[in-house]
Amino acid sequence: MTAKPAKHRTSLLTWIAVVVLAALLADLFSPFRAKLAEIELAPKIFWHLGPLPISNTLLCSWLAMILLAVFSWCATRHLTDVPAPRSLQNVAEIVIEALYKFTEGFAGPLAKAFFPVTATFFLYILTANWVGLLPGIGSIGFWYTQGEAQTFVPLLRGATADLNTTVALAICSVLLSQAYGIRYQGIVGYLSRFLNLGSFFAFFRALFREGEIRPGLLFRGLLDLFIGPLELLEELTKVLSFSFRLFGNIFGGEVLLAVIAFLAPFLAPLPFMALEMLAGFIQALVFAALSTAFFARAATPESPDEEGPKPRRRRRANKKHVITSGSAEDEHQ
Numbered sequence: 109m110t111a112k113p114a115k116h117r118t119s120l121l122t123w124i125a126v127v128v129l130a131a132l133l134a135d136l137f138s139p140f141r142a143k144l145a146e147i148e149l150a151p152k153i154f155w156h157l158g159p160l161p162i163s164n165t166l167l168c169s170w171l172a173m174i175l176l177a178v179f180s181w182c183a184t185r186h187l188t189d190v191p192a193p194r195s196l197q198n199v200a201e202i203v204i205e206a207l208y209k210f211t212e213g214f215a216g217p218l219a220k221a222f223f224p225v226t227a228t229f230f231l232y233i234l235t236a237n238w239v240g241l242l243p244g245i246g247s248i249g250f251w252y253t254q255g256e257a258q259t260f261v262p263l264l265r266g267a268t269a270d271l272n273t274t275v276a277l278a279i280c281s282v283l284l285s286q287a288y289g290i291r292y293q294g295i296v297g298y299l300s301r302f303l304n305l306g307s308f309f310a311f312f313r314a315l316f317r318e319g320e321i322r323p324g325l326l327f328r329g330l331l332d333l334f335i336g337p338l339e340l341l342e343e344l345t346k347v348l349s350f351s352f353r354l355f356g357n358i359f360g361g362e363v364l365l366a367v368i369a370f371l372a373p374f375l376a377p378l379p380f381m382a383l384e385m386l387a388g389f390i391q392a393l394v395f396a397a398l399s400t401a402f403f404a405r406a407a408t409p410e411s412p413d414e415e416g417p418k419p420r421r422r423r424r425a426n427k428k429h430v431i432t433s434g435s436a437e438d439e440h441q
Contacts, residue, residue, distance in 0.1 A: 119141040149261050149271075149359075151164055151166070151265060151266075151270045151272070152164050152165035152261045152262070163268035163270070164249075164261070164262055164263060164264055164265040165265050165266065165267050165269065165272070165273060166267070167263070167264055168236070168239060168240065168245065168264045168265055168266055168267045169236060169267035169273060171239055171264065172232065172235040172236040172239045172267060173232070175235055175239065176231060176232065176235055179196070179200075180200070180284065182196050183196040183197050183199070183200035184197065184200070203231075204227070207222055207223070207226065207227045207230060207396075208227075209390065210226075210396075210397075211223045211226045211227075211400055214397060214400040214401050214404055215400055215403065215404045216404070218292075218403070218404060218407055220287070221288070221402055222403045222404070225284055225399070225403070226396050226399060226400045226403075227396075228393070229277070229281070229391075229392075229395055229396045230392050230393065230396035231400055233268060233277070233354070233388075233392035233395055233396075234388060234389060234392035236267040236268045236273070237266070237268055237358060237387075237388030237389075237391060237392060238385060238388055239266070239267070240265070240266020240267065240268065240269060240358065240362070240388075241266075241365075241381055241384055241385060241388070243266065244264070245262070245264045245266060246262045246264070246265055246266070246362065246366075246378075247262065248262065248263050248264070249261050249262040249263045250263070266358060266362060267361050268354055268355065268358040268359055268391075269355070269358045269359045271351065271352075271355045273345065273350040274350070274352070274353075274354045274355040275351040277350065277351070277354070277395070278346065278347045278348075278349075278350030278351040278354075279347055280397075281350055281395075281399045281402070282343060282346050282347055282350075282402075284399075284403065285343070285346075285399075285402045285403055285405075285406045286298075286343070286406065288403045288406050288407045289301070289406030289407060291407070292406075292407035292408075293406075293409060294348070295406065297409065298406070301336070302336045302337075302340050303333075303336050303341055304329075304332040304333075304336060305334075310325050312324075346402065350398070350399075351397065353394070354391055354395060355393070357387055357391050358387075358388070358391065359439075361383075361384040361388075364380060364384075365377055365380055365381065365384065368380050
């Protein structure tokens with residue numbers, strides 16, 4: 109009974125060895141021998157659409173957006189209350205529900221406001237990362253001659269392997285963080301995070317009205333003046349950290365796959381492709397998680413004495429309720 113599985117195992121190992129040997133011989137002696145492509149940091153610009161340069165990374169970014177649009181159209185084409193287990197609608201609902209719970213874990217009651225942006229960041233970055241791993245991306249292109257040297261230019265290249273794309277995503281995340289902060293705290297309340305003079309006002313109010321000297325308030329005011337520029341610097345450095353983290357991981361993976369494909373083509377890149385798929389998922393998740401955490405922080409008041417922001421509709425409803433109650437009391441009297 110044990111000899112038969114051992115025989116099958118030996119046969120499987122033999123076939124694997126034969127396939128690996130054939131791949132190595134094909135790389136050494138066949139016309140399909142892999143060549144080390146020149147890896148350039150900057151994308152290749154093909155033409156200009158007005159002031160907009162059209163590059164191979166921008167084309168890949170458009171491809172990712174088209175894939176997301178087609179998937180959403182197919183998933184919502186025939187909506188039903190109880191979708192089939194293997195339908196696209198069911199898959200889309202599972203993904204959306206998981207993303208909403210993920211956002212709710214960071215933002216709590218504000219998850220409903222942050223969810224559209226968080227889901228957009230995650231789905232776009234994940235799709236762009238995985239589209240860059242498809243066969244033909246980075247390998248299908250054309251050669252052009254510049255002097256005596258020939259350079260290969262890929263027709264499509266991973267969107268997130270371009271620093272322009274990651275910087276644009278980082279700027280969007282940071283600007284949305286400021287917008288959420290102003291929306292939920294007001295302009296004065298949010299800008300007090302960078303220039304907080306409340307402790308100084310409290311110190312002089314106690315000095316002139318009550319005749320008391322409170323050095324704690326003065327020290328806190330000086331500390332707030334020192335922390336304010338640091339908070340502003342933190343917002344600026346978020347652009348660098350967001351963009352270079354995403355760009356470095358994706359571009360590094362692109363370089364790794366190119367080198368592995370040159371050293372041991374046909375089979376060896378497969379496990380590295382799986383690792384890059386995992387890395388692309390993790391990077392999309394990290395970008396979405398950090399963005400949501402920064403949104404929640406910007407929307408929450410710094411001082412624990414301040415109450416959290418309340419929606420305007422609720423305030424109007426409460427005001428209406430008070431007016432209604434007052435008119436009812438007048439009628440009763």
